[in-house]
Amino acid sequence: MNSVEKEALFFKIFENNKDKIYRLCLGYLKNANEVQDLFQEVMINIWKGLEGFRVESKVSTWVYRIAVNTSLLYLKKTNRRNSMTEFMEMEMIVDENSADSEIKNKADQLRLCIASLRKQERLIMTLLLEGMSYEEISEITGITINYVGVKINRIKKELERKLKLAYE
Amino acid sequence: MNNLKQLEEIWQSQKAVSGNDEQRLGVTIELMADKLLAFEKKQKRITLFKVIAISIILSIFSWQLFTFSDLSLIVVVGLGWIVFCTILFIVLYWKQRSQLENMNIAASSTDFIETALCKMKQQIHFFRIYFPFFVLALVAGVNLLYYEMLNGQDLKTRLIFHLSVSITLIIMIPIGLKIRGYKFKKDNQPLIDELESIMHEFRES
Structure with missing residues (x-):
């Protein structure tokens, strides 16, 4: 792959996946500034990994694996933990077309609830909300499909409970 | 949760960019x-x-x-040995660090975490194993230099110099290991704990 092909492939991946990756970062972290840092780090890792990218692999799975693994290692660089207060202060970024106050409010609540889950659960829930199948989640995380199902059922119940409390 | 589709819509309404932002x-x-x-x-x-x-x-x-040209063979060997060991230690250290940076980040999370944990722990093992050898190699090199420099001095003086420099350098081993261990713990332990906890959750399957 020459540099022009690499750049073209990267731009294509960027355009097709930027929102998904951004939401994954949003679901994983709580601080807006760190979301931006993590997003850019994921992009750098995608750029670095392009040389080893195999065309036969599914792009979205490959991208998500990099995004998830970069998120898991992100603490190494920041070396700090966020508080819920920081999350609450975070600015909401919602698509202008759908940014009515109700959706904005619901998205806020949803993010707050996801952020209160355990890290591994946050990642799985974020992948599920992106419409990924159990099989794809299993491929990304490396856990068995059966366990993905068990895990998701557990997380759904937990999230439902948290959302009920949040909407009350 | 019957409203998963709804939640998906809400979740996916969030975009990376928004107009002037x-x-x-x-x-x-x-x-x-x-x-x-x-x-x-x-x-x-x-x-x-x-x-x-x-x-x-x-x-x-x-x-x-x-x-x-007035440097004797012993001094040349001593200096050469010190420089060689220092460069070797630095190169091995860089190599060790680059292994962590060049992990396959596109692997599945479980494989990635296992490799990351292994490489991170190897970093401190590397220091524990190679640092004492490095210091001992320095002791040998410095003693060669002292042997030549103190030529002509009485035995007592020579012994004092040889022992003092050797002991000073050897004391650096536990001190160096302690400092490195503290820094490693401060920089990496939170992440190791976090990854181990995530891995533990994954292994529940």
């Missing part, structure tokens, strides 16, 4: 391209700097050794 968020393709180019340039500069630094040190050292 584009630039501030730093996620436009142009800004990313600039950052990536800057990143590549930085990596190249760091590698170039390391190669140049080692080359300069080696050149100056070789030049000095061969220019000053």
Whole structure:
């Protein structure tokens, strides 16, 4: 792959996946500034990994694996933990077309609830909300499909409970 | 949860960029391209700097050794040994660090975490194993230099000098290991704990 092909492939991946990756970062972290840092780090890792990218692999799975693994290692660089207060202060970024106050409010609540889950659960829930199948989640995380199902059922119940409390 | 579709819609309504916020968020393709180019340039500069630094040190050292003809063979061997061991230690250390940076980040999370944990722990093992050998090699080199420098002194003086420099250097082993261990714990332990906890959750399957 020459540099022009690499750049073209990267731009294509960027355009097709930027929102998904951004939401994954949003679901994983709580601080807006760190979301931006993590997003850019994921992009750098995608750029670095392009040389080893195999065309036969599914792009979205490959991208998500990099995004998830970069998120898991992100603490190494920041070396700090966020508080819920920081999350609450975070600015909401919602698509202008759908940014009515109700959706904005619901998205806020949803993010707050996801952020209160355990890290591994946050990642799985974020992948599920992106419409990924159990099989794809299993491929990304490396856990068995059966366990993905068990895990998701557990997380759904937990999230439902948290959302009920949040909407009350 | 019957409203998963609804939640998906709400979740996916969040976008990376929004109108005028584009630039501030730093996620436009142009800004990313600039950052990536800057990143590549930085990596190249760091590698170039390391190669140049080692080359300069080696050149100056070789030049000095061969220019000053009054240096005896023992001094040349002693200095050469010290420089060789130092460069070897630094190169092995860089190699160790680069292994962590060059992990396969596109692997599945479980494989990735296992490798990351293994490589991170290897970092401290590397120091524990190689640092004492490095210091002992320095002790040997410095003692060779002292042997030649103190030529003509009485035995007692020579013994005092040899012992004092050797003991001082050997004391550096536990101190160095303690400092390195503390720094490693401070920098890496939170992440190791976190990854181990995530891995534990994964292994529940």
